[in-house]
Amino acid sequence: MKLYDSFRSALQSLVVNKLRSALTMLGVIIGVAAVIAMVSVGNGASASVQATILNLGSNLVTVQPQFGNDQGLKGAGAQAQNLTLDDMRSIQNQLGDGIAAAEAEQGTGRWQVTAAGQNWNTQVTGVTEDYPIVRDWKLDSGEFFTTSDLNVNAQVAILGTTTAQNLFGDADAVGQTIQLRQVFGGDRGGGRARILNFRVVGVLTTKGSTFGFSRDDQIVVPLTTAQHVLTGRLNIVNSIVIKATSSDTMDATTSDVNNILLQRHNISDPASADFTVTNQNDTLAALSSVTGTFTLLLGAIGGISLLVGGIGIMNIMLVSVNERTREIGIRKAVGARRGDILTQFLIEAVALTGLGGVLGILLGWAITEVVHRIPQAASLPLLITSGTVIIAVGVSVAIGVVFGLYPAMRAARLHPIEALRYE
Amino acid sequence: MNQSVVQLRGITKTYHIGRDITVNALRAVDLDVGAGEFVAIMGPSGSGKSTLMNVLGCLDVADGGTYLLAGENVGKLSDDKLAGIRNKHVGFVFQTYNLLSRLNAIENVELPLIYGGDRHARRQRALAALEQVGLGDRIHHRPSELSGGQQQRVAIARALLNDPSMILADEPTGNLDSRSSAEILAIFQRLNEAGKTVVMVTHEPDVAAHCKRIVRMRDGLVARDELVPHPRRAEDEIAAGIGAAE
Structure with missing residues (x-):
């Protein structure tokens, strides 16, 4: 049939x-x-x-301080060390062309920002000069600050688009001055206010939000400025972010970074490291x-x-x-x-x-x-x-x-x- | 009688009903049907004629004895082999026509060619067969749009299609009025005159009288086997208006 x-x-x-x-x-x-x-x-x-995840930048290896539960027990012995800007520089120097770029960050919390009569409250973060490369984030206008700005703790700022919009409307923010203020002491009117002037040198492109948080509402300043002028927490960074050359080299970069930091922190047993290295691939996986x-x-x-x-x-x-x-x-x-x-x-x-x-x-x-x-x-x-x-x-x-x-x-x-x- | 189409020797068939009762439907049946014969198989209910018909049509296999159909031993063939034999050698005509209701006349006639034989010119051959039974103008009618006599003629056309060795008709006029019966018998007689072998099971003496030979079954055996000296001619009866009178 x-x-x-x-x-x-x-x-x-x-x-x-x-x-x-x-x-x-x-x-x-x-x-x-x-x-x-x-x-x-x-x-x-x-x-x-x-x-x-990839919106945060691609091929990223992130180092963060380890806040282990047993930290208190370490007592007088090997005190957990902070991650520092020097750690980042050392990684940059030792890995050279083996990585695409690296940067270090320190969060400074939320600040009241005023400019041109407008008031806004936003997150201010200290970062280093390769931030735009690491985060795959270009500037809409102006220029990103450089190592020389970092060297002199320059009071310059880069604005996210939302922040720029709220402070300056459609006007060009680059070249304008903003004031960051933080109020000390609890009593209303009785506290001392610190007012810091920053010059806007650039505005970032629109990036959208990550897990519901807008990434366009923030201000980035040089890391050293954040440390010396805004927080006073010198010689400490919250994270070091390294961009590997490609997805394939991420594992190698991860172990290189690990080795460099173990050596710098004089830690022989990797299990007791005072930092964690997170591979973005692992996160993605x-x-x-x-x-x-x-x-x-x-x-x-x-x-x-x-x-x-x-x-x-x-x-x-x-x-x-x-x-x-x-x-x-x-x-x-x-x-x-x-x-x-x-x-x-x-x-x-x-x-x-x-x-x-x-x-x-x-x-x-x-x-x-x-x-x-x-x-x-x-x-x-x-x-x-x-x-x-x-x-x-x-x-x-x-x-x-x-x-x-x-x-x-x-x-x-x-x-x-x-x-x-x-x- | 020249070359033999059917040759049964000592055919037996026993049915078991329940655990204890056995029915000897056929007990050592010998029967020869030659090419070009027109045989009626008669007998009362329970005489074994239906069983014999099933064995002849290769719908069932005998328990014992040998059966040569067109020279081929079909006694111990597998189901699929028997299907092939039925397709090639046997053209069935049933009392209840057994047409597929959702196919039209010509599609029903084509059916055997779907399962075997020469696939080429299927439509033309089906058309020729329908014309042979006088239904050339009804080829696209469904069975439900045809009278009983017309449906039976479609069934005969279907039986003819693969040019079988034998046409096996089981009470072909059982559901028909006498006029249609006469028409069907006339077709069988015409086919037989053209050389077709026809075996017809019937319990009506009037119908059997149209055949050339009558085989009477009783209690699973061939009781009598006789030639009909002067078979009745269905054509003459139609001309005389037998059907019209009823």
Whole structure:
């Protein structure tokens, strides 16, 4: 029997029972649509997390002081040492061209900022000259400060776009002066206020937000200025951030940085290091394993509805075989072999699930489009990958085979005489 | 009688109903049907004629004895081999027509060619077969749009399609009025005159009287086997208005 004939008779019988075929297919359609929509939401979330991490700069190795629980127990012995600007310089010098760039940061907390009669409260951070390279962050206007600014603790500032907008509106901020003030003492009016003038030398490009915090609302100043003028916490940095030359060299860079700092801090046992080196790849891997599990979970929910759809197919195919016992008898009487009958019913099941799969993809796609229209999810990139589509179609065809096989085998095994006698 | 189409020797078939009851449906049946014969198989209910018909049509296999169909031993073939034999050698005509209701006349007629034989010119051959039974103008009608007699003629066209060694008809006129019955019998007679071998199971003596030979079954054996000296001619009866009178 030609496959063409099998297809024709399968399609004919599906067309004859239009409503039944449509309802049966609905199970598969909903299942496939659920898988597609769920997995695309999962993929979207994962891509969004990934983008957020990479928004902080790519190929980053971050060093932070270790605040171990056992720190107090170290007592008079090896006192945990701070990370310093010298640590960063030493890394820069020793690794040279082995890394793309490095910078050190010290947070100074929130400051009240005034300029041109406007008042604003924002985060001020001390950074070093390679900050724009490390963070992949260009300036919109002006120039970033240089090592000479760091050397003289220059009171210069770079503004984020939100900050610049709030202080100067649409006017050019570069060249303007801002005043940072911090109030000491608790009593209203009784405290002493420190007022520090900073010259704006540049405005950063818009970066968006990371985990809900706007990165465009901040001021960066030279690290040394932050240490000497703003905080007074000399010889300490909160983090050193190294940009590796590429994703492939990150592991090497991580261990190099680790070795340099162990040596500088005179620590022989890496387990008792007073700092931690975090590889961005590890962070990404950890996060993508989380989002991967999330995607898998969503996919599994869709998969269950697909399974239910498959059972529906089996059910209706058994009914169909029963109903058409006489037809099977007639076909056998005129010479249909077991394989012919098997193929016919199998193709019928696969046609149901295959068509259901295609319609399910369209429905799934429609669902993701609708989800995209929801404001809260608009930023989520919903990804329907060709992989998802291929898997969805493949799985639905496979479901047709798996759940269609048993009814088809029952049909094929019928004895022609009994089948012909069936009323 | 020249070359033999059917040769049964000592055919037995036993059914088990439940655990204890056994029915010896066929007990050592010997039967020869030559090419070009028109044989009626008669007998009361339970005489074994249905079982014999199933064995003849290769729908069932005998428990014992040998069965040569067109020279081929079909006694111990697998299900799929038997399907091939049915396709090639046997054209079935059933009492209840057994057409597929969702296919139209020509698609029903084409059915045997889907499962074997020469696939080329399927449509033309089906059309020729339908014309042979006088339904050339009804090829796109569904069975539900045809009368009983017309449906039976479609079934005969289907039986003819693979040019089988034998047409096996099981009470072909059982559901028809006498006018349609006469038409169906006329077709069989015409086919037989053209050289087709026809074996027809019936319990109506009037119908059997149109055949050239009558085999009577009783208790699983061939009780009588006789030639009909002057078979009735269905064409003449139609001309005389037998059907119209009823």
